[in-house]
Amino acid sequence: MPYARPTLAELIRASEADIDAALPGADARMPASNLNVMARVFAGALHGVYGYLDWLALQPFPSTAEAEILDRRAAEWGLTRKPAAPATGTVTVTGNDGVVVPTGWRLQRGDGAVFTAVTTATIAGGAASVTVLAEQPGAAGDTAAGVVLRAVSPVSGARSDAVVGDDGLAAGTDSEGDEGLRARLLERIRLPPHGGAKHDYAAWTAAVPGVDATRIWVMPRWIGAGTVGVTFLAVGPEIPGPALVAAVRAAIDEAGPVTAEAVVFAPAATPVPVGLSVSPDTPELRMAATAALDAFFWGEATPGGVLRLSRLSAAISRVSGIDHHSLTAPAGDVVLEPGHIATRGPITWGA
Secondary structure (H helix, E strand, O other), rough: OOOOOOOOHHHHHHHHHHHHHOOOOOOOOOOOOHHHHHHHHHHHHHHHHHHHHEEEEHHOOOOOOHHHHHHHHHHOOOOOOOOOOOEEEEEEEEEEOOOEEOOOOEEEOOOOEEEEEEEEEEOOOOEEEHHHHHHHOHHHHOOOOEEEEOOOOOOOOOEEEEOOOOEEOOEOOOOHHHHHHHHHHHHHHOOOOOOHHHHHHHHHHHHOOOEEEEEEEEEEEOOOOOOEEEEEEEOOOOOOOOHHHHHHHHHHHHHOOOOEEEEEOOOHHHHHEEEEEEOOOHHHHHHHHHHHHHHHHHHHOOOEEEHHHHHHHHHHHOOOOOOEEEEEOOOOOOOOOOOOOEEEEEEEEOO
16 A cells, blocks of 8 residues: 655644643644744654655656666666757858858857857858858757858958858757656666667667657668668657768667678658648648648658558647648558658648
8 A cells, every 4th residue: 555645734733733742731723822833844844854755765766767866877777868969050151262261160140059160161153061060069059041140250251141051050959858868778678788689779879869769760681681771860850961870870880799780871751742721721720730740740750651641631630720621632541662751741732
């Protein structure tokens, strides 16, 4: 039978009763009495102790431990919290031909976030593409395409502003939260390493910063005997870039068995056009339906899987405010090729 922690009111009544028993003729229940105040002070302190004991009782277990205690539990199993990663991408700099934009050139976003050039570029044809990296790691560094960054220190012959490229500045991720670390720790405990079992490849991949630990696919005999295919999504979720794929490949090469060849790759996107009409047809409901479609496609992403039309329709039906809808595209279930995932294509409204 579980222990019933006494409430504050019960502790106050018990303190009052103890005082009355220890001081015959006293009445600790009198509201203006010092004894009444004393009973409440004692009960409040004891109630705090009970709360601390409740918290302590949760900390020895990986499923309920918090913060630094969870870090210690994870360290016992050789796991550490994944650090934050900085956003990166390219910006376009314009100016006079032949001007060299040096490594270390610093640019500032409107909110104060600073980015540093990590490649040297020479302006040709009036423009140059420069790769930059956020100085502060974290998802806050992600920046949409077209955003203008201002130079902290100008480069002679180049404009003092730069425009973020079409792919934006992406791949910035925050430090792994408690739930992410907890999930990896419980997985490590429940599925001990087996020197190259299927779940080992998933664990090695999940440990790389920037990887969405819930969206990893391991495929034995991917291109024949002795090979293992590994693909995954980046935190976002989004298709991982070459740098993240290379980081995962390096992690698996270091940890994996020498007898197997790991083929690490980003899943190929197969855009699926959507023909949709909703009623009532308002800008707000169109935005809500678009968000629901995005969540559905990323949630259903499975390399080589089948995108079910019925599930797609159900996702739209769950959007609050939509009375009814009609889907004209896709015309049926979408069967994906191996290594491909379905992503939302353009939406044709009113179709």
